[in-house]
Amino acid sequence: MPGNWTTTLQTMQATEGRRAHFTHIQFHSYGGGPDDQGTFCSKVPPLADYVNSHKNITVDVGQVMFGETTSMTGDGPLGHFLHRVTGRKWFNGETECEGGCGIVPITYREKSLVHALQWAIGLEWYLLVEDPWRIAMSTDHPNGGAFIAYPQIISLLMSRDVRREMLKKLPERVRDRCTLPELQREYDLHEITIITRAGPARMLGLKQKGHLGVGADADITVYTPTADKRAMFELPCYVFKAGQLIVEHGEIRKVIYGPTIYTDVAYDTSIEDHIRPWFEQHYSMQFANYPVTDDYLHHEPQS
Secondary structure, eight states, X not given: OTTTHHHHHHHXXXXXXXXXXXXXXXXXXXXXXXXXXXXXXXOHHHHHHHHHHOTTEEEEXXXXXXXXXXXXXXXXXXXXXXXXXXXXXXXXXXXXXXXXXXXXXEEEOTTOHHHHHHHHHXXXXXXXXXXXXXXXXXXXXXXXXXXXXXXXXXXXXXXXXXXXXXXXXXXGGGGGSOSGGGOOOOOOHHHHHIIIIIHHHHHHTOTTSSOOSTTXXXXXXXXXXXXXXXXXXXXXXXXXXXXXXXXXXXXEOOOOOOOOBOOOOOOOGGXXXXXXXXXXXXXXXXXXXXXXXXXXXXXXXXX
């Protein structure tokens, strides 16, 4: 909603130096009035300034990309709001009013001022956060776009010219409501590897991911260098999983499963004896529907 950037800033301030990660930050960086879509604009600069000066905070973007996608949100009322705005079909699955999954097809259009601004706001975040280790590439799949849009995002970050050509296709008013046209920064390949691989692994504390050192999982992608970075990243030459070749020049050579990563938190299991009868009496679902059992750990569980 327009104006939500103030809530984002206040939430950042409320961390008081504690480590915090802000997901899909593009969707929470809007200026303007909540009841006046005509005032919708970017407020990335003050938020990025705060992130740059507070090393306890990391973010991922939630980049909007033009084309067909599907909104999926645990916020049922928001799903209904999007249904009313887009006129598209809407589905919501609800469990005891504790959370839902609102699903609405969405087409992000280049000629839509709001959609174009969302696209620009996401790119502003990448270009205004100074430390690539504290910003991760994401599309909030599938809300902003599919994972397969990452090569297109990379091409936009690595080339001012590609961004300029794209801006020419968007409504002129976009230029007055964001700073993207003024930004000259271009990512290099080293920075791309950080925001897509090494940075997210560090944020998640996955020491065996995001690097090629001793003890790493040997998940490796090999590309052929070309001037067209989008084409380069869309079709890697080789993909290795745990050191085994699984894709070669676009052809699947082998299918393997990696470990299931989970957090093993100790707790007093006797508490279930108290919760289960209450749950069974008041809920429409069975208690057994909720726990994640060991049956889900099919492939080499790793805590």
